[in-house]
Amino acid sequence: MAIGRPLNRVEAREKVTGAARYTADARLPGMVYAALVGSAVSAGRVRAIDTTRAEAAPGVLAVLTHLNRPQWHGTPDALRYQETRFPLADEHIHHHGQYLAMVVAGTREQAAHAADLVAVDYETRPAVPTLDAALPDAHQPVWRFEPEFPTLLAIGDPEAMLAAADVRIEREYRTPYYSHAPMEPHATLAHWAGGSLTVYTTSQHVHGDRPVIAGALGVPPDRVRVISSLVGGAFGNKTAVWGPTLLAAVAARQVGRPVQLVVTRKQVFTCHGHQPPILQRLRVGANRDGTLQAIVHHTVNGTPVLFDRPEGAISPTGTVYALRSVGVRVEVARMHMPTPATMRTPGDGPGMFAVGSALDELSYELGIDPVELRRRNHLAAHPLERKPWSGKQLLECYDEGARRFGWERRAPRPRMMRDGGDWVGFGMSSAQRLEHHGPARAVVEIRDDGTAEVRTSTQEIGTGNLTTLTQVAAGGTGIEPDRIGFRSGDTTLPESSPTYGSRTTGSTGTAVHLAALRARQVAARLAIADARSPLHGLPEERIGAAHGRLYDVDAPRRGETYRELLRRNGRRSIVEQGFHDLAGRDPRFSYATFGAHFTEVRIDDTLRRVRVTRHVGVFAVGRVLNPKTARNQAQGGIVYALGGALMEELTADPVTGRFIAPALTDYHVPVNADVGEIDVSFVEEPDYGAHPLGAKGLGEVVAVGVHASIANAVYHAIGIRVRDLPITPDKLVAGPR
Amino acid sequence: MSDGTKRRTVLAGGLSVGVGLAAAPARAEASTPKTDLLTLVVNGRRVRVDVDVRASLLDTLRDRLHLTGTKKGCDQGACGACTVLLDGRRVLSCLTLAVMHEGSEVTTVEGLADGDRLHPVQRAFADHDGFQCGFCTSGQIVSAVGLLAEHPDLTDAEIPELMSGNLCRCAAYGNIRAAIAAAARLSREGE
């Protein structure tokens, strides 16, 4: 059985030899290079832009600005472009770094140099630099995802329930600007031939990008091909088309050569998405026995000046714990900041930091163990959908996590555990992520040489999906994984679900699964109908498939290989489609993935630096397709959130709002030495209600609750509650020594 | 009106003045780019290439020699994705100009395997799943090869600190450590 085996990644060899091709590695004959000029101010207008020196510089082929750019087609809104303004739309400046010009030249060095020669005369206006400065503007957002992602909701009468509760806490939590910071900067290579455009780009969703690119350029979508080979990490900031991709495409048309544009690391930080600062106010009421009565959760996040983009930090509030009443409200406040992008894990990441911290605070208030408090508020059904959860092994996750971690050794109060100069603390949190899904298509082809191929547009962004989907195809066809090829990341292929929102396993996985089963079924029927086949005349359900061979399940030695069957019948191959549609789920249930985190921190009493020395994560995500890649992804998600909890923060200048040091030297993502022992395991029970494979998403739930688990451990260690992330040493020096 | 506005206006003006006057000689020189004929020994092969004197070793490898295995994660010496061996030592190829290395020997990730046979460190990365997206992997592997050459007696406990110059945003760190530890054991036992 291929599914569930800890196989090496199918692209492992390419990745360890340097043969793996990422977008910036693509080369085309005659290719030229582009470089961008970003705004030095956060708000205002381009009074004048002088490109004469840039144009005169050696090798320069074109300089695009708002004054001479080709006409855009369509409107950002109609195309669902992620900003409300196309690049170089006009002279107005809405955020620092905003692209004001693009230079195209014969070499990379020439382009970079000429970009330096573009002189901009700014008219500067005062900027709204920080969330605090923006707060007076806080307002109910207007956006296109209401009511799918609601920003205002009430169940019961939370105010009355709060007033009547035995215990109330009221707290404010903050998260800073976070950057996705994938190692691969965004890149595009655009190439025109005979009125058709090919765009190689760093994308989590090629089929989603195509209509946007085609629409903005005024080209029919079927004349645009989008290719995203391997993606060097994304975490949400490659979910949609960014301006430079459109600019590369128009520039390539203008200069008549393929144009490559790779943004700089600074530009990744400034103009390709981030999570904006979020302020969360939480009021929680509970009775003495720990039963939650009410949560009122009010959030405000920064939004660009041009449009409302709420962060759904209220996402866990009403769905994670049993509650008699809930009130949530999301507001946004306009700041002069670049466009944010959905980031692992949207909503639940920051939301669970607040909810998971507040539960911990309540546990001390009530004198109830944090795990026990959560157990007492365990929720069997989705409170809004009013349906039981399918595959909720959260209680088992608590048990298993506590056991593996040694939770029983936890001292009941803070500042009770010391080891030499270190304070030691234990913390925990629950994790939950609703299981989103979307339509997906895939094709599986079984060939007369005994091999097979999977074709679907999915992108490999590091999740291991080429491997797990190969295993799914192997499971369906009975062909060994090393005999199965994969074509992906191309709009010429059937449309998979996007590689964000933990949708690949459930949605694309189902499509591959169904395609594989169908291909096998067609082969089985061919054998049954073929008088020369050893399987001739057998009932279909008696035919099994393994090792590239169809066989009689009652007499396994009776059978033949796909190769023999197809060759004898003169069939080159069998090609079948699989489709995951939204009606595929059992409608009687609600779906999510679950987990529990347990963290040990050690804090040096003098330096007050927090180290996560041990972390245990236990997850219930249905069936695990490949434990090797799954564990890796889970550890990665935990570390990703650990960075946000302890060290990551894009600092904005308090006057201009500009990011002070948009570089990896100052934006500290965790390094190898920051990461202690991370123990990941699964409570594995297939969830067949969710998907026919029984497997669900993994990449996001693993990062939910980590911030709270760490912050709770910090409090337990040292008695200082940090409610504004990241928990840097300066926030711990004030406390008692 | 406000100080801020004035300061910014001056700054903007200052910038163009700088371009036009103060920095003019340097700029003028740079805008008639010089090229140099450079000889390198890359992965054991002698290559001669005419390079822009401004080109980093990284861009030269990638753009001129078509060795795209070495990655550009930051171009600022902060991520390690561009690590290559230069005369046997680990260097960040984005931080050094190609023309500074006339006659040098460069080993990139493409030069580690022996034909179809993977280098033990490559094998270990594949088997221990020492990556996810793979974008940092060339740098991690070349770094690890350099590290093992410099520290034949590398202990497991030393790996995290000594590998902290190579960022992995996917955070495959645990597996990277396991891979390097396994390769280190292998090379010790092999001796």
Ligand code: FES
């Ligand atoms: S690209 Fe050289 S260190 Fe990042």
Ligand code: FES
């Ligand atoms: S594997 Fe993605 S950055 Fe290391």
